Amino acid sequence: MDTFSLLLSGFGVALQPANLLWALFGSALGTAIGILPGIGPALTIALLLPVTISLAPTSAFIMFAGVLYGAMYGGSTTSILINTPGEAGSMMTALEGNKMARAGRGAAALATAAIGSFVAGTIATIVLTFAAPAVAELAFYFRPSDYFALTVLAFTSVAVVMGASRVRGFISLFIGLALGLVGIDAMSGQPRLTFGVEELLNGIELTVVLVSLFAVGEILYVSSRYRGTSESTLPIKGQIWMTKEDWKRSWKPWLRGTLIGFPMGALPGSGSEIPTMLSYTLERKLARHKEFGRGAIEGVAGPEAANNAAAAGILIPLLTLGLPTSATAAVLLAAFQNYGLQPGPFLFTSNPELVWGLIASLYVGNVMLLVLNLPLVGIWVKLLAIPRPQLYAGILVFATIGIWGVSGSVIDLVCMVIVGLMGYVMRVYDFPIAPVLIGLILGPMAEVQLRTALAAGQGNPVVLVSTPLSATLLCIAVLVFFVPILIKRLRANA
Amino acid sequence: MPSEELSREGEAARARETSSARPWWLGAAVIALGLVCLYGGYQLPQGARHAGIGPGLFVTAVGAALVILGLLLTVQIARGETFEAQDAEDASGSEKADPAAFVTALAAACVPALTIETLGLPLTAMLSFALVARSFGSRRIGLDLVSGAVLGTLAWLLFSRLGLQLGDFLPVAGI
Known part of the structure; x- marks a missing residue:
């Protein structure tokens, strides 16, 4: 079957009434958590995981996709109206968006953000539709050494790009790798790093680590440095919507943002911060209006498009190679594993209903989110009226349920405290958090591929660079590691 | 470890x-x-x-x-590497840490591991909810305890029905 008919059958799945409801639920929840502080898409999906066990995987992933996209839409609203980005990817939006709102153009800023998100999300989904099967086709030819090289590249880029310093990025990564080693070794059946604790034989769950780092770590950190909520929400009642001029100034940044965001999202380590930052810088450079810094609409349109396109971009390596490139992608990978599914080229042949239902639901979700966000933005903003003490208290209760409900193990709750403290320390000393999660979930895969490759090569390490692809990928990994140092040196000399 | x-x-x-x-x-x-x-x-x-x-x-x-x-x-x-605390949505990295609030929040995080097997989820939720709210400066302790208990009970009822193993309602009393 060609891509088009597969997509059509995907729509057949996504448009079933039950799945439409799940998409709506996911989109609404995603918008809500995008607006609320302290809780993002990765944490939300991790907390939803235990509840979805009884749900068909297709419905669960349709809901998760709604959360992922919805958070990107919701994040922009708080950036514009109260100058506190709800998500990391909305930081750039706050720069110009909040200025626009202060100048009484909040409605236009919200509109260009929502429509830009829709345009970018839809274009990115179209590209995803046609690119994903092609990449999956290529991935069929991947040997274990290729996979190993790919994971090494992912590790290096995540650690180098995400951290304030490379040392701290790699420490985060290796802590994740160490946590991933705990439990019974899949290939030899021997327990590793369990030190006699029976509950650790099954390993440390990604969700436990993720919930502890993101919920408990955040609560400890914010409570100790809470500055109160002083910034008030700017009103948008009765403002003028986008004018003809606004449309004219917005459509190019939307397209440029998509062009930057999508490939960046597919690359490991860039997350949604870097593409939005790049898009903002580009728009600022291109702008002929001397309005930047005082509320230029291009500075909202570009980054907002970029972050939605990046959200679609992370799905390409995730679905086709099983390679997570961000914290949210790591938890989606854990969700696949919970269902006993392994994303990768075989997922396209073994579960076409799931893959294409998911992709089709992205189109549907984008339309829903546009409707949910444009006319109803006033209702969503009311969520911010929840007082912070009770909001964070509620997040801890749900974190407890998320951890206790899966395993019923007190050891996991003890882990919650320890890893939560680690999350606190990481925030205070500026260690990146995503590399821990990527190391934790990708480490065991990297090890299996390494050991399979070496066993096939009779233990000769040359097998690791024996295919052109593995050699190339490892070379790129080395470059990713060294180029930033070289650039620094050159700059220092100049 | x-x-x-x-x-x-x-x-x-x-x-x-x-x-x-x-x-x-x-x-x-x-x-x-x-x-x-x-x-x-x-x-x-x-x-x-x-x-x-x-x-x-x-x-x-x-x-x-x-x-x-x-x-x-x-x-x-x-060599004197500097560490700048990260900015969060409701917290600024440049803010000085408040030890009392930190300890209260840490206590809240420790509560589940200590009490969930004897007191059950609803009461555990009540305690940690009130502690977190306190660490964020809430002064209505009574109201927070009630909200925590209500949230915990509703969550217990809902999620148990959805198939999560959340234990008994009040294990120490055998309920």
């Missing part, structure tokens, strides 16, 4: 006073974590019969890497 990380716990508490000074303990903690991995890897076979590598090698490699990274971090700290 748990005993190791428990010692980090104490160090984390100490760090709050010294975060402006040189956080030597941070390098030490990473090295210690690496040593734990090295010790764990040492007990496992490094090679395997089929010419590949055994279950221990990866553990040893990760341990060695952590030790080296810990040393590098220590060198950086000696």
Whole structure:
């Protein structure tokens, strides 16, 4: 079957009434958590995981996709109206968006953000539709050494790009790798790093680590440095919507943002911060209006498009190679594993209903989110009226349920405290958090591929660079590691 | 690993006073974590019969890497590396830490591990909810206790029905 008919059958799945409801639920929840502080898409999906066990995987992933996209839409609203980005990817939006709102153009800023998100999300989904099967086709030819090289590249880029310093990025990564080693070794059946604790034989769950780092770590950190909520929400009642001029100034940044965001999202380590930052810088450079810094609409349109396109971009390596490139992608990978599914080229042949239902639901979700966000933005903003003490208290209760409900193990709750403290320390000393999660979930895969490759090569390490692809990928990994140092040196000399 | 990380716990508490000074303990903690991995890897076979590598090698490699990274971090700290706390949505990194609030929030995080098996989810939720709210400066303790209990009970009813194993309502009373 060609891509088009597969997509059509995907729509057949996504448009079933039950799945439409799940998409709506996911989109609404995603918008809500995008607006609320302290809780993002990765944490939300991790907390939803235990509840979805009884749900068909297709419905669960349709809901998760709604959360992922919805958070990107919701994040922009708080950036514009109260100058506190709800998500990391909305930081750039706050720069110009909040200025626009202060100048009484909040409605236009919200509109260009929502429509830009829709345009970018839809274009990115179209590209995803046609690119994903092609990449999956290529991935069929991947040997274990290729996979190993790919994971090494992912590790290096995540650690180098995400951290304030490379040392701290790699420490985060290796802590994740160490946590991933705990439990019974899949290939030899021997327990590793369990030190006699029976509950650790099954390993440390990604969700436990993720919930502890993101919920408990955040609560400890914010409570100790809470500055109160002083910034008030700017009103948008009765403002003028986008004018003809606004449309004219917005459509190019939307397209440029998509062009930057999508490939960046597919690359490991860039997350949604870097593409939005790049898009903002580009728009600022291109702008002929001397309005930047005082509320230029291009500075909202570009980054907002970029972050939605990046959200679609992370799905390409995730679905086709099983390679997570961000914290949210790591938890989606854990969700696949919970269902006993392994994303990768075989997922396209073994579960076409799931893959294409998911992709089709992205189109549907984008339309829903546009409707949910444009006319109803006033209702969503009311969520911010929840007082912070009770909001964070509620997040801890749900974190407890998320951890206790899966395993019923007190050891996991003890882990919650320890890893939560680690999350606190990481925030205070500026260690990146995503590399821990990527190391934790990708480490065991990297090890299996390494050991399979070496066993096939009779233990000769040359097998690791024996295919052109593995050699190339490892070379790129080395470059990713060294180029930033070289650039620094050159700059220092100049 | 748990005993190791428990010692980090104490160090984390100490760090709050010294975060402006040189956080030597941070390098030490990473090295210690690496040593734990090295010790764990040492007990496992490094090679395997089929010419590949055994279950221990990866553990040893990760341990060695952590030790080296810990040393590098220590060198950086000696050279005066600065650590800027991250900005969060409701918190500014430049703000001074409030130890009382931190300890209250930490107590809230410890509550579930201590009470969930005897008091059950609803009462555990009540306690940790009130503690977190307190750490954020809420003064209506009675109301917070009630909200926590209501949230915990509703969540227990809903999620038990959805198939989560959340234990008994009040295990100590056998309900």
